[in-house]
Amino acid sequence: MPELPEVETVRRGLEQLIVGRIVKKAEAIDSPKSFPNAPRDVEQFFEHAVVTAVHRRAKVLLIELSSEYTVVVHLKMTGQLVFVGRERFGAGHPSDSLIGELPDRSTRVVVEFMDGSHLYFNDQRKFGWMKLLPSLEVPNIDFMQKVGPEPLEDSFTAKEFIPRVRRRNNTTIKAAILDQTVVAGVGNIYADESLWGAKIHPARRVRNVSDDELSVLLDEIKYIMKLSIEKGGSTDRNYVNAEGKRGSYIDFARVFRREGQGCPRCGAIIEKTKVAGRGTHICPVCQVQ
DNA sequence: CACTTGACCTGTCCGC
């Protein structure tokens, strides 16, 4: 669900909404797992800290504070970071918001700013997490050391992509591009969409996929992710941006969640199967096993 | 070592 385009959309929203705001306090609600080192040990690093920047690496958000600490957030499946300005209280809800009054029962962490606005970390399934780390330590954490290159960097070309995928030569192409150490940010939606774009069956072994096909696949990954960012990401179930609003990429999806409908390229009926343990959508004509 | 599977959770949907 939140994959690279969704996390990037949240990042852009937060950059507009919370940079420059001063934290009053942060509170973890009822779920130590969502915020392993909160609240007692971390309060002093939040209090009166100014939000200086919001960055993204792969599917992780990095909210930098003037206290030289960084809030690291992974939304996993159902995580949301929603900002609510003071003006929203009493003003009713925007009609395009997917969420109601906050906090609600999925709220795990509440950050209150000095001006009365709030940032809510909601997570229905509790897979997501927030951690407060010294900013200097962030590049050294295990995740940062292992995660692969950003696919949208212009410097990331087929020349870098192909050998990284071929490290997983013995598995399926879908499993390979879902591997975050191969390339950052691809999840189930954009794996299916880009493999359809490149006319590659997700269950094919990497060793049976040519370099030319991998090159096309990288182009498709870049194209799909850029398009999805333009559309504000995919709202399949839970995903919302920093204003609580849905993204519209799913309306443009060619195969994801479109089983039983016609392939936009050839008209054949799109099928749903399982590859790499995930629900997988294919055109049985365009994507030959 | 490389790869696959199961666990982590909860809400939703489907069939009985």
Place this chain on the structure above:
DNA sequence: TGCGGACAGGTCAAGT
């Protein structure tokens, strides 16, 4: 209407 079970999918630990 209620209930059990399957399903959703990002990541990591455990298993093959």
